Amino acid sequence: MIVDCAIYRDGHRTEGPEDLSDALAGARAVGGFVWIGLHEPSEREFELVTEEFALHPLSVEDALKAHQRPKLEVYDDSLFVVLKPVVYEPESDAVTTGEVMIFLGDAFVVTVRHGVGSPLAAVRRRLEQEPELLGKGPTSVLYAIADATVDHYVEVSAELQNDLEELEADVFSPESGGSRHSASRVYGFKRQIMEFRRATGPLAVPLTRLAGVGTLGGSVPFVDDKARPFFRDVHDHLTRVNESVEGLDRLVSDVLSAHLAQMSVRQNDDMRKISAWAAMAAVPTMIAGVYGMNFEHMPELRWVWAYPAVLAVMAALEVVLYRTFKRRGWM
Structure with a gap:
């Protein structure tokens, strides 16, 4: 060699x-x-x-x-x-x-x-x-x-x-x-x-x-x-x-x-976005849950405008939450 x-x-x-x-x-x-x-x-x-x-x-x-x-x-x-x-x-x-x-x-x-x-x-x-x-x-x-x-x-x-x-x-x-x-x-x-x-x-x-x-x-x-x-x-x-x-x-x-x-920062951003959407979904879920707890005194059975009123309240709360999260940069 x-x-x-x-x-x-x-x-x-x-x-x-x-x-x-x-x-x-x-x-x-x-x-x-x-x-x-x-x-x-x-x-x-x-x-x-x-x-x-x-x-x-x-x-x-x-x-x-x-x-x-x-x-x-x-x-x-x-x-x-x-x-x-x-x-x-x-x-x-x-x-x-x-x-x-x-x-x-x-x-x-x-x-x-x-x-x-x-x-x-x-x-x-x-x-x-x-x-x-x-x-x-x-x-x-x-x-x-x-x-x-x-x-x-x-x-x-x-x-x-x-x-x-x-x-x-x-x-x-x-x-x-x-x-x-x-x-x-x-x-x-x-x-x-x-x-x-x-x-x-x-x-x-x-x-x-x-x-x-x-x-x-x-x-x-x-x-x-x-x-x-x-x-x-x-x-x-x-x-x-x-x-x-x-x-x-x-x-x-x-x-x-x-x-x-x-x-890590991006994951935190993702978690904030997920938390924001979860909070927005929780509001109508909570209202619907309260409605389902009492069948004898449900207001909409005797009040024609009950459903539209509740839906309006849900929509208003969703808008408020969305604008709040958007302003804080969570969405």
């Missing part, structure tokens, strides 16, 4: 080794580094890479099983970094995350990709067109992958912002009338933001270490200290993304709360 394997010297690509076991020795012999890219390797397929580059068993286990949070771990012979690229699907309004594991050593880079969201092919092509950057060694690969991942976060954040504006306009539009499906749509959108947040939030700590910012700053093995300004730039972009995601999450919660309050 090796997608690509090449040795880089002075920022230029050379032919990959015929035998993977000679990759590291060949890279060191020419004063360069080897970059091996794998896609969802099995345990058996990964054994040769593990032996050749002396990768730590714990990091190998994480790389094979995937489903890791973004993190940075330092071992004796390598640095292990986990990133979670994100893909946004406009057709389904769904956020899908992949995983990229990076093993970084003094003269090697091993990248392991899981899922569909991965910028590695484009990153390799871009780096090969920038020999000055690629000449910085394995650190340049780590920087380029992190930069491409975070830049795509910015694009996804903008897409989510646009979709939230459309969702907000639809939920509160008069035509929607507070549809019962609106709450489920808002909640579904909140789930997508949460998925996005799981990729961007934990990455702040590893980038803080790489950038040498704050109390976590310090030298990171296998990473050139001169690369810190570049990682600070990536860290700044990630900070803006996390602030944007935080704002989106709060806004979605506010939209959901406002929608539920709007539904």
Whole structure:
């Protein structure tokens, strides 16, 4: 499952080794580094890479099983970094995350990709067109992958912002009338933001270490200290993304709360209208009920105008109630 394997010297690509076991020795012999890219390797397929580059068993286990949070771990012979690229699907309004594991050593880079969201092919092509950057060694690969991942976060954040504006306009539009499906749509959108947040939030700590910012700053093995300004730039972009995601999450919660309050107000309006019509129906029912309680002294049996009078009283009371409820906004 090796997608690509090449040795880089002075920022230029050379032919990959015929035998993977000679990759590291060949890279060191020419004063360069080897970059091996794998896609969802099995345990058996990964054994040769593990032996050749002396990768730590714990990091190998994480790389094979995937489903890791973004993190940075330092071992004796390598640095292990986990990133979670994100893909946004406009057709389904769904956020899908992949995983990229990076093993970084003094003269090697091993990248392991899981899922569909991965910028590695484009990153390799871009780096090969920038020999000055690629000449910085394995650190340049780590920087380029992190930069491409975070830049795509910015694009996804903008897409989510646009979709939230459309969702907000639809939920509160008069035509929607507070549809019962609106709450489920808002909640579904909140789930997508949460998925996005799981990729961007934990990455702040590893980038803080790489950038040498704050109390976590310090030298990171296998990473050139001169690369810190570049990682600070990536860290700044990630900070803006996390602030944007935080704002989106709060806004979605506010939209959901406002929608539920709007539904509650509409239900109260409906109950007032039902109560008003019930009150109007109760008046003639009450009069008819009183009439039916006494058959011996019913006035209409001896008074010709009894029925018209009672009907007139009913109509007058109905008009009075209707105007009263209408004036109070109940109808």
